[in-house]
Amino acid sequence: MLYIDGQWVQAVSGEELEVINPATKEVISKVARANGEDSKLAIESAERAFKPWKQKPAKERASYLKDAAAYLREHIDSLAETVTKEMGKPVNEAKGEINLAIDYIDWYAEEAKRVYGETIPASHKDKRLMVLKEPVGVTAAVTPWNFPVAMITRKVAPALAAGCPVVIKPASATPLSAIKVFEAFHEVGLPKGVANLVSGSASKVVGEMTRNPAVKKITFTGSTEVGKKLMRDSADTVKKVSMELGGHAPFIVFEDADIDKAVKGAVASKFRNAGQTCICTNRIYVHENIAEEFGKKLSGMVSQLKIGNGLEDGVAIGPLIDEGAYEKVDEHISDAKEKGAKVLCGGKKASVDNQNGWFYEPTVLQGATDEMVISTEETFGPVAPIYTFTTKEEVVERANHSEYGLAAYCYTKDLNQAYFMMEELEYGIVGINDPIPTTAQAPFGGLKESGIGREGGHHGIDEYLEEKFVSLNIG
Template identity: 40%
Template sequence: MMETCGMYDSFGLLIGGEWRRKGGAGVIEVNDPATGEAIGTAPAASATDVEEAIHAAEKGFKTWRATPAWTRADLLHAIANIMAGKTEEAARRITLETGKPLAQARREWALSIDQFRWYAEEARRIYGRIVESRAPGGRVEISHEPVGIAAAFTAWNFPAVLIARKVAPALAAGCAIIVRPSREAPGTAMLLIDCVQQAGVPAGAVSLLIGSASTTYEPIMASSAVRKISLTGSTAIGQQMIRDAAGTLKRVSMELGGNAPVVVFEDAPLEQVLDLCVPVKFANAGQVCVTADRFYVHESLVKPFTQGFAARAKALRLGHGLEESTQMGPLINQRRVDAMEKIVADATARGGRIETGGGRPKGQNKGFFFEPTVITGLPDDALAIAEENFGPIAAITSFGDTEEAYARANSSEYGLAAYVFTRDPARMRAAAARLEAGMVGVNSFALAAAEAPFGGIKASGMGREGGTEGILDYMNVKLTQVVV
């Protein structure tokens, strides 16, 4: 099960269309979060490596932007086809690096393939428009052009799809893109970018850099050649990146933190809601930006809802993600375990009740596991409710009045996703309008799809990934006034 030898040996950094197995800043050790043991080392880029990647991207951009849209579309389809043939290899890498179960890893790779297929078609649909001119014989043309070199910074929790969401629209638009993945999951990034490379994208159109912020981040942010930044990460990092981007007036799009509320009204079908809520809450051990963190359940349902939720959570099988029977894997590192313990300690101090879980599994001495945890009886300023927990902790509280439910759901500084469960069509529409979030799920948690715009408001960021909207963040609008 644990054969990892050579996992990173075939790839490395991708600069100018060539894989480099050595970086100027040494190596980065990558660990399996289920065991805490090293699974390999990846080369770390130096500032010089970054400068070379930017220079190569300038050359690659000139070639790629001149490539016809239909040719770009064919290449994106080719990338998807190559990826489809590497599903099991990719799933294994995702699981080893992040800890998520294989079934979830396979689904992530499939969603990544969808991004390339969707944007292959969007490349053919970069439409402009004609506006009647005031000048006699004139015509106003509005067209779109690629913004230039983009840089993508991604998190570890979805090491494939977060990259695909940025690379696919960037390439469809005609941009060159430099990818800097999380150092926790470089192997998944290498495999995905190799699929891009195998499809025949011009040298420099896509680059891969792995390394610390001091050697990779600063040169990219300082470069005037890089015109667009896309981040999936924390709100604090996003705020810093926006400040740093101001120096060279880079365009930015940010998919940041979340603290999703779930409002369960009294007419919701209890068993169906529980069957949806529990698997979603504990997928990837709760380390999902759109996962449900705080549950506002009508007072008439809160007792059976809590009992059913806790029973289902307790029954989840924890283990190594490579074991097909595993339903929840570990957290990514010890820092996340420490954060969960802090949230539980805060809850206990505030009089919260631990319905199930609350600590490391008994007898689990390896890896970064934490039990699926359900907490009730908390005030709204408790950490489990007021902040994104990014882990396997669900806070359940009750409400009696609809206005109260909306007010409490909207009280967070975040606005990425929100969910509501009800049978009443009028209430569905009202909830969708009243909940302050970039995405609202009504009787569903299915928000992430290639054809739909993904993103948030408030402290959850700006811009959209996916859908027709996703390609626009990689394009400039040009107005041309033509007078004959």
Template identity: 40%
Template sequence: MSDTEIDLHALIDNTPKQLFINGEFVDAEGGKTFTVLNPSTGQPLTEVASASEADALKAFDATCEAQKEWAATPARERSEILRRTHDYLKEHTEELTYLQSAELGRALGDSRGEVAYGSEFFRWFAEEATRIRGDYRHAPAGSGRIIVHQQPVGPSLAITPWNFPLAMGARKIAAALAAGCTMTLKPASKTPLTMLFLAKALKESGLPDGVVSIVPTGKSSNVSKLLDDDRLRKFTFTGSTEVGQMLGAKAAEKSIKTSLELGGNAPYIVLDDADLDTAAEAVATAKMRGAGQVCIAANRFLVHSAIKDDFLKAVTEKISEFTLGAGTDPNSDYGPLSGEDQLEKVRRLVDDAMAHGATRHLGDELPTGLAEGGYYFPATVLSDIGEGAAIHSEEIFGPVVAVSTFDSDDEAIRRANDTPFGLAAYVFSENLEHALNVAEGVETGMVAVNKGALSDPAAPFGGVKQSGIGREGGFEGIHEYLEPKFIALP
């Protein structure tokens, strides 16, 4: 299906907007709904069912009821359902692309990329479902035999963010299903439609009733209340550090197996022997994807002082080529921010940087012709930002390149690590040994060398320090939903 064949109004009308509980789309208790806004206009997009505590409990009851049978389902059968889900999502790529761009405001190219990325988790874990293995060995002391059996953790609760409305849910759901776990999931209230579309895909792919329930809500505590339920065995969260740590602490009260993917503050280190064209080109992905609203987006651009001016020139020229517009406009390279809250945060950080003496190289004003009321912020390049500016320490989550300089590798590594966060980092050098020495010194869970794209369903995703606990994707991702059981034999 081509861009011109998408009827956005029909797409929204035909996308489920009810709760998905026990294999059925149902209204919320009392018919309650909440409004989803279109960030490109600031106007209402649609109304979606808002789960109450009772609705969330009903969904989790179904999750728990389905657990025993789903865990006993042959791995090949689970795998085939996951593969059919992948195929369904690929078949409906354009519908999902426009749906995400409508509710998130993200440019179509970025949304199309996420559909490819998110759907791939179902193919990856379809393959991993049949490869779960344990271990058999003799005890070193000769006292018996050791069997290690991997079994599903059990009923799971997932809470996902708004910035990747398909992929963040897909890599949790796909891993859980592959392992034999059932799940209740709450999508972000800004972007619930994509997960409800996924619920339809799972149903069409033959997922048994109750194995996955999707419960959007305008009041998050209605679902997070499930952390008090003694039947919950696994909690997985992607979102802000503050909220994740609070919910993680709640889960710890009952020793619930937990994985958290939290905030980042990614350094983008351009060493003195970097190829400037490569370093500037990679900004298109590392910063401008999703208008900078990405947890692994480059946040602190640390550039060797000897090449600072050349880098600033190259990156300013590159970003100035990007067209800002409505998310569903095929001519847009990047779209608005997700809401008034994000817009105000980015404005605050840039205004504060300017108050600390920053030089602005790009981003003085918005282009003309943008919809009034949309949450637009222009691509911005800053340098010479004084000490004490908030932009040095806070995650920007917007299309802002903030450049500062260093004079040695040790200084670059020290400054890169001068943060409580450690999710991702980027390193640029034409000398591989040089790049690896710096990459190994940076305290993050992931490092990209000479590239701006980092995520891969076949690789472990996650951070260190206050950026989270656990890994998603890769060979490691399925183990977040498995527990090794030791069986001792004579």
């Protein structure tokens, strides 16, 4: 079903979209497949809702968000099961994602009441200068499949808090999670038109979003290639955009680091969600003097990770999302092996009892080099290549070579070295001895071709606001 103007409706065309469980390859549901006409209806609904919604006191907007957060909290088990069935991550990971999603809603329920303007000292006694902050307007959000709940709330919560109605286009692979989130909005009585959901054809639904002048803001999480296209398509109507795009995160381990802690951190960063996260480790740079020990300990831990259907107890590695992702991982590993990498564990497609999904063994490669495809292309799978380095200057230069600049990690006990790395690494997020830095109260976003704008923290709500300067002559 689509959710437009406060109602659950079928697509205008009557077409449906199949939802496939990547662990079993079975069709688990069918949902409405929206096109450009559905997208237009949703935008028109949001446009009608804009003025009354932005005029509501911030405290009232916040109350809807708080109620939605409470509803999701009450239904976390069923929502987590839905996430696992349609995209594969282990159910405990899904619960962790949903808790983060709820944190975003809670945070922006409070931030709604903290949208402050300014009074500026005037240069003339008869003038008063002010800056007002106002909602940008109808917002269109395009979200990915790998975090199908948190990526929605990270966009919807600040938009609604700021006074902007939204139209959400979730990933076609994971519409069921989005529907569950919108059930919360519906049940708490969110005014009609304030939040709209259109799952379906990306080219038609999103094409209408970028063309339609009623849409004032586009927010997108996904690949850099698609982000660039959305920016180009939005240029004709000069929309405000925020983009969280691709990543290729370095994970740097210095000789003085706590190796056991670094190994655990690498596993937590790289193999969460089977390596299908935009900020997960892609290149592990280990000082040459400890590389062999690190590789043994990392492969030992990785080889113990249980592969299987995310609904089963103890599973740490679920399936990849589809056949394309599955084949890409295999191609990257084959290329690395041909160019001299040694497989310490994994390295092949996995066979899981009673399952027919896209499973791949979690893999550790020793002896990776910068010439390998895996060194420049985002793998988006459970593969950890280990490189060696000698000096901090060398490793910073190699870590920064990518056009990406989303997240980077560093392990060291040396405070001076830590400061050097946090200042020299060209990334929007830097974790020092911390493999999972994401939190609702801090900004999330990248440098270079990894994005524009920030989500999270007080910075996130600014993406949905415009500043209006007022000069008042009282003479």
